[in-house]
Amino acid sequence: MARDVTDSTPIASRDALVEWLAAGCKSAGAPLLVGTEHEKIAFYSDLLAPVPYGCDGGRCGVGRLLEGVQEATGWEPIMDRDALIGLAQTDGGGAISIEPGGQFELSGAPLLDIHATDAELGAHLSALAGVAHSLGVQFLDLGASPKWSRAETPVMPKQRYKIMAAYMPKVGARGLDMMFRTATIQANLDFVSETDMVEKVRVGLALQPLVTALFANSPFLDGKPTGRLSERSNIWLDTDADRTGMLPFAFEEGFGFERYVDYALDVPMYFVKRGDVYHDVAGASFRDLLDGRLPQLPGERAVMSDWANHLSTIFPEVRIKTYLEMRGADGGPRAHMTALPALFAGLFYDSVALDQARQLTKGWSAAARQQLREDVPSLALDATIDGRSLREIGRDVLALAEAGLKRRARVNAEGADETIYLAPLQKIVSEGRTLAQLRLEAFHGAWGGSVDGAFRDCVIPL
Template sequence: MARDVTDTTPIESREALVDWLAAGCKPSGAALRVGTEHEKIPFYSDTRAPVPYDCVDGRCGVGRLLEGVQEATGWTPIMDRDALIGLAQIDGGGAISIEPGGQFELSGAPVSDIHATATELGAHLSALAGVAKSLGVEFLDLGASPKWSRAETPVMPKQRYRIMAAYMPKVGSRGLDMMFRTATIQANLDFVSEADMVEKMRVGLALQPIVTALFANSPFLDGKPTGRLSQRSYIWLDTDRDRTGMLPFVFEEGFSFERYVDYALDVPMYFVKRGDVYHDVAGASFRDLLAGRLPQLPGVRATISDWANHLSTIFPEVRLKTYLEMRGADGGPRSHMTALPAMFAGLFYDSVALDQARQLTKGWSAEARQKLREDAPALALNATINGRSVRDVARDALDLAAAGLRRRAKTNAQGQDETIYLAPLERIVTEGRTLAERRLEAYHGPWGGSVDGAFSDCVIPF
């Protein structure tokens, strides 16, 4: 979750909200960019305990980790009152933030190709390595914390998270697990017009359960297997149905920026930020804020920052802002952090691949897409849609992405194109076995029926 926006420009009308989204359209001929976000779960390597924010019993935690990365990079501190809760790249590109349970996130800058994403990832981990090692901290490459209970999981000092944590149990049974015990990889992609946004959002939404299957990597919770390959994705099924899901209206005739605005306006708010204070307005209507009649803040009217921050609290499988966010993947190893943006760059940034991806998914009904969304966390590649296995659909999607990347012809210094980053996904499809299934085999084999093996085998190398 990137830093909150602080644009205090007043919003005068609903049309201004539509215009804000439409402003994301990139000009004809402009370079289309890719952004990558990834969360990593920290732990102390000697005790396998979670890492709190503050120093406790002589051991320093996430706050000191942020300070060390700031010293290494020179990035600008992001404060929540007197707590350091993130870092911003000086040129406004990337940002580092902390999720509610201490998950350490890089929200990468928009870059030209996946080679640049790989370079950015390497620089991030290099900056993190020295301070993490000095603190005895390592990071799990899983999509959910495998061992600690919710009560054992630390809480980060961010006002917005306190508001969200109080509200989540009112609207779903798993929202707190989502906040404190999951980690994800996301890819952010551009659009060039409203029609382009519509097509990419439809293809992206249809493919998110396929992504969930390919990237399934969270088979444990509370120290044991859950019976699912993506517990993270399962958790999202009952987090808060007002702000999550497959958005069937996107596939209806006439979907547009305006229609998404109407959807977002009807999603209950969490907070309104004024100065350094997050005002708890959980459950309130953004329409009331727009009209200046919010009961908790009478007379206060909406600003651009309120709108941008509100959109960041909506969590569908694909999220629309001034770009599109692909949100279906579990957290994973370094190779997965570059594989997700590579897959969607190949599908979205080549017109032939995008059209073929639309043909691949266009016959799927809303009911079929929803059933696949519900089946994917447990069945992964063995789930089916319209009589085809997810494994076969994934193979087709990866073939389309690879062809798109070859036509893009973005090469690195060794002359390799971006298809090299699809290798881990191609291996999964070829073997018919997800990373989660490999971890389960280790649990029942070398780990001796204990998730403690994850703290040596499922670690992100620096």
Template sequence: MARDANDTTPITSRRELVAWLEAGEKNPSEPLLIGTEHEKIPFYAATHAPVPYEGGIRALLEGLQAAQGWSPICDRDALIGLYDETGGGAISLEPGGQFELSGAPLTDVHATKAECDAHFEALRPIAGSLGIRFLDLATSPKWSRAQTPVMPKQRYGIMSAYMPKVGGHGLDMMFRTATIQVNLDFTGESDMVRKLRVGLALQPIVTALFANSPFIDGKPAGVMSKRSQIWLDTDAARTGMLPFAFEEGMGFERYVDYALDVPMYFVKRGEVYHDVAGASFRDLLEGRLARLPGERATISDWANHLSTIFPEVRLKTYLEMRGADAGPRTHITALPALFAGLFYDAVALDAASELIKDWSAEDRANLRAEAPVRALETQIKGRSAREIALDILGFSRSGLQRRARLDAGGFDETIYLEPLETIAQEGRPLAAQRLESFHMRWGGSVEPAFEECVM
């Protein structure tokens, strides 16, 4: 999320929280849009050192602001992002300096590709003048947490103090991981529930396909997706596979009740983020929050609170798919292609729903736990994640063919699935390929990653 919300409209009832989510429903006659977000870890090309805020990240932002004319996002005196006032994308910073493009809602993956290309075209000369490059790995392969810079965002200070109280790896998640996400529309409550269930069930398969974080602390991590494994020990109250989403009666109201039970991080008033970590949004709703007596919830409080909940699929006024590791530019377009084909074609969505219908909560939890370790070799109900990946890629390919969105060269969106199809056919995600390089060509060092695993 590039900017914290700033709508001070008071909320007076639980029903208004539900209505906020319902407002995301698209009319079936409207185009269903695709929003893609991707993070990348910056480093200095000459030294392979991380990039601090002052003199590094801030200079990147200032350079982009001058080049693109985007408006600044500030946290007090610190420039922490940019946004396009014409309705385009935004740039934001993750806690350790991970540089994120939050893409605009677009009509097809060809537009996503064009947006991504334009972003890197604008970024390249500015980063080059500063000696900065970007890893395409999903964990920083070398630096410890102590060596990782800290971005000057108030919300991250609050989160940093709270994370160690609720999990063993929350700080690693914040400072040392990167991801690709895709945001997708729904046309009503039943459509939302169906897509949420399919998305949740399939996120571990996505993790297996996109696994690309095999290193940490200068050595192999012992898993294919260290990023995904880190999330397993971050904060159980706000992460995971949402088993309640598969129960009878699931809908907007049930998600609101879940979100109300997730502890808060902060309340933003003006330019100040008040630390209320661990407090209940229910208390804020009723004006009895102990640390801010008399303050009542606003629309921005609700929007900001929902942005601090991190399940494998997150519901806002759209659905966020959150299971993929960061990766090369071909993966940035592969993820939206995969889900556009699955979610925006009725036949493909039917097939995906049928595929996962007999998976129990225990099956899904086991798949989630094993996918970071075994990737495409993970098993569920006698089948491998590789077999299931081939199935869903087939569903998606057919869905994209039926969508028939063509680029200027006459190609449809299936061209963006090709890297994933190769991975699934060979059974070797990027993590496996890069571990092979580590052992065979890199001489047991992660330093060559700073030459080969770059965008």
């Protein structure tokens, strides 16, 4: 999330929270849009070192990257007190933010199709290129930082991250690794009704382990292989059980906006923002804030911005806001940044494909889905559920998505439809080898047993 919400409308009741989510339902005839987010791990190309926020000894970092992109785009600054921490498109579309360890993120605008997403991505990288080159900065296309320890990783000047970093070790062993050393790609999709939301959440949750397998691209940490293909996904398994996971209750009868609100209300808070100050209330109950009896802020009552900001601190494999967020993919190369939204546009925005995906996954039990989630960081496409490998299931799902995109029939200037963006995933399934496996082969071969090769071969071209 690039910018914390500032809506000061008082929350009258729990029903208002349900209505806030339900307001995301698209009206009949309104276009269904796709948003794409991607994080990129920055490094100094001559030092193979992480990029801090500020300047030191004539060398500048992430803050200057933001300033340079602002100069190139004219986007509005997002400030945390005196620190520039992000940029927002002037028409309210996309935004740029920095993650805790300096990961550079584009939160793309909601767009009509993947062709527009591809154009947005090209414009973003072009705007970034000039200032990045002048600073000697490049970006890894990996899902986890391969070389630097947590202690060596810089910390960005954001109040909310300071609060989160203090709380994370209390609720899991890997929360700080998640914050400071991972990167992801995310796709955001619309829903048209509560029923439609429920169907998409269920399909999305069931398929997130497949997404993790297809996009597995984080086999290194601390300068060596971890023994897993998606260390990023493995890290999430021990981050904070209260706010992560596969949401088994989403498959229960009666699931809808109200049930998700009740779940979110029971997720402990991190902060309450008032003005420019983030008040540390980590571990507190949002229900207490609703009732005006939060011990840390006596008498303070919840407003709608508190709710929106609280939802942004919940991290299940599929997150519900006024749209749906698919959260299972490792960070990766440019082709993966368009492949993920293409996959879900094909599945979610075609009624036939969505129904067939639901039929494919509806027989999977909660226990089987959870076991798959736990197996997939190590096994990727070789993980199985109900006697079938994810490689087999991936062929079926990609075929459904391809057919859905063909029926959408959104073509670019050359007459190509959106199925062109599925090509990297189809190659992975066809060959049965993920990016992580290819990079492990390079580590044991051309890189000579050193992750330094990644800083040459796993770089996003600008």
